[in-house]
Amino acid sequence: MAGAYVYDFSEGSRDRADLLGGKGANLAEMTRLGLPVPPGFTVSTDACRVFLRTGAPPTGLDREIDEHLAGLEKSIGRRLGQPDDPLLVSVRSGARFSMPGMMDTILDVGLNDASVLGLAETSGRERFAWDSYRRLVQMYGTTVLGVAAARFEGVLSRRRAELGIADDLGLGVSDLMAIVREFRALIAADTGEEFPQDPREQLDRAVLAVFRSWNGERARVYRRREHIPDDLGTAVTVQAMVFGNSGPDSGTGVAFTRDPGTGRPGVYGDYLPDAQGEDVVSGVRDAHPLQDLERLDPAAYERLTGCLGLLEAHYRDLCDVEFTVERGRLWILQTRVGKRSAEAAFRIACALVDEGVIDWPEALARVDGGQLDQLTFPRFDAHADTEPLAHGVPASPGAAVGAAVFDVAEATRRAEAGEPVVLVRPETSPDDLPGMIAAEAVVTGRGGKTSHAAVVARGMGKVCVCGAADLDIDIEGRRATAADGTVVAEGDMISVDGTAGTVYLGELPLVASPVTHYLETGERTPGVVEAVARFLDHADATRRLDVLANADTAEDAARARRFGARGIGLCRTEHMFLGDRRRLVEDLILARDDADRRRALDALLPLQRRDFTDILAAMDGLPVTIRLIDPPLHEFLPDHTESAVRIARERAAGREPDAREVRMYEAGERLRERDPMLGLRGVRLALVVPGLIATQVRAIAEATVARLRAGGDPRAEIMIPLVATVEELRPARAEVERVLVEVGREAGVAVRCPVGTMIELPRAALTAAELAGEADFFSFGTNDLTQTTWGLSRDDAEASFLAAYLERGILAVSPFETLDRAGVGRLIESAVTEARRAKPDLRIGVCGEHAGDPTSIHYLAGLPLTYVSCSPYRLPSTRLETARATVVGGGPGDTRRAEPEPDAAPVAPCRNRNA
Numbered sequence: 001m002a003g004a005y006v007y008d009f010s011e012g013s014r015d016r017a018d019l020l021g022g023k024g025a026n027l028a029e030m031t032r033l034g035l036p037v038p039p040g041f042t043v044s045t046d047a048c049r050v051f052l053r054t055g056a057p058p059t060g061l062d063r064e065i066d067e068h069l070a071g072l073e074k075s076i077g078r079r080l081g082q083p084d085d086p087l088l089v090s091v092r093s094g095a096r097f098s099m100p101g102m103m104d105t106i107l108d109v110g111l112n113d114a115s116v117l118g119l120a121e122t123s124g125r126e127r128f129a130w131d132s133y134r135r136l137v138q139m140y141g142t143t144v145l146g147v148a149a150a151r152f153e154g155v156l157s158r159r160r161a162e163l164g165i166a167d168d169l170g171l172g173v174s175d176l177m178a179i180v181r182e183f184r185a186l187i188a189a190d191t192g193e194e195f196p197q198d199p200r201e202q203l204d205r206a207v208l209a210v211f212r213s214w215n216g217e218r219a220r221v222y223r224r225r226e227h228i229p230d231d232l233g234t235a236v237t238v239q240a241m242v243f244g245n246s247g248p249d250s251g252t253g254v255a256f257t258r259d260p261g262t263g264r265p266g267v268y269g270d271y272l273p274d275a276q277g278e279d280v281v282s283g284v285r286d287a288h289p290l291q292d293l294e295r296l297d298p299a300a301y302e303r304l305t306g307c308l309g310l311l312e313a314h315y316r317d318l319c320d321v322e323f324t325v326e327r328g329r330l331w332i333l334q335t336r337v338g339k340r341s342a343e344a345a346f347r348i349a350c351a352l353v354d355e356g357v358i359d360w361p362e363a364l365a366r367v368d369g370g371q372l373d374q375l376t377f378p379r380f381d382a383h384a385d386t387e388p389l390a391h392g393v394p395a396s397p398g399a400a401v402g403a404a405v406f407d408v409a410e411a412t413r414r415a416e417a418g419e420p421v422v423l424v425r426p427e428t429s430p431d432d433l434p435g436m437i438a439a440e441a442v443v444t445g446r447g448g449k450t451s452h453a454a455v456v457a458r459g460m461g462k463v464c465v466c467g468a469a470d471l472d473i474d475i476e477g478r479r480a481t482a483a484d485g486t487v488v489a490e491g492d493m494i495s496v497d498g499t500a501g502t503v504y505l506g507e508l509p510l511v512a513s514p515v516t517h518y519l520e521t522g523e524r525t526p527g528v529v530e531a532v533a534r535f536l537d538h539a540d541a542t543r544r545l546d547v548l549a550n551a552d553t554a555e556d557a558a559r560a561r562r563f564g565a566r567g568i569g570l571c572r573t574e575h576m577f578l579g580d581r582r583r584l585v586e587d588l589i590l591a592r593d594d595a596d597r598r599r600a601l602d603a604l605l606p607l608q609r610r611d612f613t614d615i616l617a618a619m620d621g622l623p624v625t626i627r628l629i630d631p632p633l634h635e636f637l638p639d640h641t642e643s644a645v646r647i648a649r650e651r652a653a654g655r656e657p658d659a660r661e662v663r664m665y666e667a668g669e670r671l672r673e674r675d676p677m678l679g680l681r682g683v684r685l686a687l688v689v690p691g692l693i694a695t696q697v698r699a700i701a702e703a704t705v706a707r708l709r710a711g712g713d714p715r716a717e718i719m720i721p722l723v724a725t726v727e728e729l730r731p732a733r734a735e736v737e738r739v740l741v742e743v744g745r746e747a748g749v750a751v752r753c754p755v756g757t758m759i760e761l762p763r764a765a766l767t768a769a770e771l772a773g774e775a776d777f778f779s780f781g782t783n784d785l786t787q788t789t790w791g792l793s794r795d796d797a798e799a800s801f802l803a804a805y806l807e808r809g810i811l812a813v814s815p816f817e818t819l820d821r822a823g824v825g826r827l828i829e830s831a832v833t834e835a836r837r838a839k840p841d842l843r844i845g846v847c848g849e850h851a852g853d854p855t856s857i858h859y860l861a862g863l864p865l866t867y868v869s870c871s872p873y874r875l876p877s878t879r880l881e882t883a884r885a886t887v888v889g890g891g892p893g894d895t896r897r898a899e900p901e902p903d904a905a906p907v908a909p910c911r912n913r914n915a
Helices: 014-033 045-054 061-076 115-123 126-143 149-163 173-191 199-213 217-226 277-282 291-296 298-315 342-354 360-365 369-375 408-416 430-438 452-460 514-521 528-542 554-562 573-577 579-590 594-618 640-652 659-671 683-688 692-709 726-747 762-766 768-772 782-790 794-799 802-808 821-838 854-860 872-888
Strands: 006-008 040-043 089-095 105-109 234-240 251-258 265-273 319-326 329-337 393-396 399-405 421-425 441-444 463-466 472-474 479-481 487-489 493-497 502-505 546-550 568-572 623-627 715-720 755-759 777-780 843-846 867-870
Touching: 006 014, 006 061, 014 040, 014 045, 014 089, 014 234, 014 298, 014 329, 040 061, 045 199, 045 234, 061 199, 061 234, 089 199, 105 126, 105 199, 115 126, 126 149, 126 173, 126 199, 149 173, 199 234, 217 430, 251 291, 251 298, 251 342, 265 291, 291 298, 298 319, 298 329, 342 360, 342 369, 342 528, 360 528, 360 872, 369 528, 369 854, 369 872, 393 452, 399 408, 408 421, 408 430, 421 430, 421 493, 430 452, 441 452, 441 493, 452 463, 463 493, 514 528, 514 554, 528 872, 546 554, 546 872, 554 594, 554 872, 568 573, 568 867, 579 594, 579 659, 594 623, 594 692, 594 715, 640 659, 683 692, 683 726, 692 715, 692 726, 715 726, 715 777, 726 755, 726 768, 755 762, 755 768, 762 768, 762 782, 762 821, 768 777, 768 821, 777 821, 782 794, 782 821, 794 802, 821 843, 821 854, 854 872, 867 872
Parallel strands: 399 421, 421 441, 441 463, 546 568, 546 867, 568 623, 623 715, 715 755, 755 777, 777 843, 843 867
Antiparallel strands: 006 040, 040 234, 089 105, 089 234, 251 265, 251 319, 319 329, 393 463, 399 493, 472 479, 479 487, 493 502
């Protein structure tokens, strides 16, 4: 490719999305395919990065734009903004990853007071010319000159109200001329400058405005949510305008090669006669089904379906295509691999495999664990006897309940306070993004499946219903009125069914999804359940890492096994001491002598033995790694401050406080530590409190014997936590083995349990070779390893400054959410390498929260680990992600974000509180 910063569409290809952005790369690809693409050129991301770094366009950019503009003018036979029959261009953003509506677009660049008259004369359609000029002044004023969009919308709303019309189609020529004058006066009043009449000045300033929009608030919010790097920059495409608003034989639309909501085959989309593309995307007018184009213009429809078939065959995936019909002539304006719902993602990928278009490794790369999680969310009970408040377009599937809110600020405020909300708007714009992120669901009064609300909601996994025309949404009054007169005030609870396209007043009951039913029962049914089942089958056959579960009860263990766990990687014994058993632990803490301590331990023994017996039964034949008690003992005592207050009140009232509470308060004083998470816990507790480790090991050993006698195949493993030195591990292991031998001798059965340790301290990671000599397995506890490596208390950091760090970009993501590769990751890599050198067959796993995080899994899968262990409900997505990691990579040193296609935006996991 020639050139430094600017490239003609004929010079690029889809493989250059890093340089040309997704839009520019795909326009180049379609040009190469011979599709009817309006000619143009792309200003590269390199130029944007120079501008963002220096505040000025790169040297020579003006000259390159001049050269490519001259070429465009020659190919069209018209000059930019010439007074008669002018060439007009669109100026659009196009980032490496799709960011729908997050950056700026300016259409009809080149119009001015003279060329609008020439356009009216040559087109023979005066209204069309003045409508185009109105759009340019409005877009340019907002995007380039910084006038608030609401100022322009206010003018339009007032005009429509005065004329008694529903939308802009009712505006006549004189109305549009008056609006242009009012818009220009508004610009002069707000900015102190006139709307520029020089077409070249319009173009130059529009390009720089698109560059600046990369760092706009909505773009930055979107990138943070989607984990898109901030340093990529955007390309800018400059393309000859074609006009869908030039009369009844013209129009614009968005088409999908398959249904993006369900994945069903067949052409699908929206069409608006006599409109520009922004009218469809913004939802300001209700679109027609794409099939209406077949009736209105059969020839254009036939050409469009041919283009759609060619694009899907070429891209080998669902394609999202923007098109315009200008006086009967079809133009393809843009294509990209389309955003889709989670259900559609699985069904489309399976269909493409069955059609021989892709193979299973590629299919695995096209779905992700977040999408699978979405499919396990509950749905509304189909038998609930409730009439819908409103019907609309089912834009993004799922079910959600929340308080109705009508603006972004209120949605954000309530969500931050922990309240589920539903954002209700006439239509959404990119400025509504923070509210959409905060909401459980989005409802709009206008728009279809290709409107801004629908596209963004699908990408984020949010429930969405668009075009709910039954609702009269009053933003200023903060209420919505249904067709039957029912009023939904702000704060009223509503239920939104994005699968059916319905909205209900109140909170509907939820039922488990069919995918969850399959996971629980193994019952496969046609459609999305069968697609998910096939994916999990192939994932299990593909992945290199085993997937185990963190489970502390027999119920959790049984669920984990149903959800596909290959064992338990972490069974936390301290969770067995909660509830009614807490008093027994209190007795242990309050013991005055060995006899008291022995009685307390003897009372705990049968309870623990029963727990372990049931868990081993649920996981019969699979490993169960049991971690000995880990937290400080004071955590089992009542809150120290509350106890002090109760004791003080009793004494102030002249009463003697409860003797046991006084003893527990005194014990709390005795056990009090300045930093208990770095104090007497884990292996230290086991070594210091006589009999504690022996009691737990005896319960495990006796449970193993019980299962053996019952004909079972118990595979208990014993894990010693918080080890920092081999001198701690050695005596602790010796005590474990002594008890195992003792129980075996008593039972007449050999009890063999591997003994390992949890690596959760930096020193343990750095001395892994020594520890490997005394351990049968390692398990990295990444939660504590992150805390001790970073010097952070997770709870304190999240409550105080971590949010500010993320907001300011000091951290891209919380190290407790996604594994820190540069710090914690290096410790893990070093430990694994040293441990494998000392003991090549050592089993090594990861059992912290990071073991269920997709990004962390892709990193961990590149290490010579044996397994990851996550919570039961994360098992299906973890099974899928470990297989995807095998297919798409992402190990040490690989910071790429796994994407199915260069221009496909990442699909974020839905955070639906109803899940």
